[in-house]
Amino acid sequence: MGDSYQIKDQEGLYFLTCQVVGWVDVFSREIYRSIIIDSLGFCQKHKELKIYAYVIMTNHLHIIAQSGIGKLSDTLRDFKRYTSNSIMNEISENVQESRKSWMEMVFQYYAKFNTRVQQRQFWTHENHAVELTSNDMIDSRVNYIHNNPVRAGWVERPEDYLYSSARNYCELPGQLEVDLI
Template structure:
């Protein structure tokens, strides 16, 4: 991903495990997004956090030290997941063991999907996809997009940003 470009980004938990099903892990992701927004490292135009993956429509605004903000998001959330699993769910931690020189655990699959969104029309298309994700038959997490708490759908329906991370895509395009 390049700075100053808007992307549709999908990040998936290793082996599609439903690590993000508990709300506390969704909150970990949102807290890091809040921090990155406050530090003016990213702009978030849309999101949904599902039980085993997340979709973001976002823009990297500037580096976070020597790394891209998406790398910071992955590192920070991974360390938070590790800390909580060690303390509260040690048996579940074995699902995420990866004994390599780089790391002992992996929570996010390698190579998240990043699709450049150079136009308002593409952003709108992906935003609709993101907001309808919780309604898919195999999920059935809500009856209407705006009813699913872990999404930007309510922001676009009401104008209220419950998480203080969102920028309306029309402010960008």
């Protein structure tokens, strides 16, 4: 991987994309989205992660975030490690998960190609980090994030999607508190 999408300024403001390996639609189930929301909330409270915008799609999430302590890479690594383990454990233990065998097979397959992973891989290694250095870049990425569910055809208006900060920006209750830009 080139270094064009790496987090270089640990205190900078970044647009980040976390993608599930094989584009597996894990987040089509509420239980897995809740793990993401709870973990992001933990990172806000205990790791000084500032979240300005987010959306959880079926197989990836976008976040605009910044570290209040200059450790964005470390926080993102810890978030991905915790959510990976929690979600894969939930999949393994959930007797009602009809896709369990198939998902576990996909996660095992991707682990074969990653020397950093032993048995299963949930997230891709990349975070597609783009530093946001101007107001135009920030506005563009916030709009991109909030309109993702609209482009997918799930909702008519961004604020109608429950797992997006578009609700916060419209002064509606959201799943996660964000710092408005």
